[in-house]
Amino acid sequence: MGATSFYAVVDEKQENLIKIFKDELGFRICGCEYLYKINFQNAKYSSFLKPLKNENIHTACSFYNSNINSFNRFLFAREEYQFQNNCKKYVFYNENNSDLLGYFEVATKNNFDFYINFSIDCVYNIYLLDAIKFIYASIKRKTKNFNLYIKIKDYFINSKELIAILNENNSEFISKSKILAKDYYKEIKEE
Secondary structure: OOOOEEEEEEEOOOHHHHHHHHHHOOOEEEEEEEEEEEOOOOOOOOOOOEEOOHHHHHHHHHHHHHOEOOOOHHHHOOOHHHHOOOOEEEEEEOOOOOOEEEEEEEEEOOOOEEEEEEEEOHHHHHHHHHHHHHHHHHHHHHOOOOEEEEEEEOOEOOHHHHHHHHHHOOOEEEEEEEEEEEEOOOOOOOO
């Protein structure tokens, strides 16, 4: 009740499941998600990431949404309440601390597999590796054995460049998944 849309992420190798979502349930394919495993050993990093403070959630939400392609924004834009979860959240700003340039969220369900969801300003793509190294080192301080994954979603403006950065830096490609959406918007026809 009250939902205008929702989506499912399905590994593209599961063709039968994708077919069920599309043909039986009326979903449409609206994007892809690429999953990479991060393998850093003794990674050197600079500590430019800072924990996200609750008073900055509005700014983080606006930043996250502004980096989504305009034609996908209505489906994938997040609301402020979605930033109030139990995930570790980090941000980095420009030199004046006036503009947000990156948002990183680290989620886990089992304290063994950790997933990075993020948004980064196109001009600062190069800082992705430093951010990953920082997050890797932060997890390693608390957990000796773990897996770290990062998700690249192609509905972000700079997704192609981010995929290239991960490929060039020996990150292990794990899977490509289709993002399927079901919308409950109804078209209003003009009289």
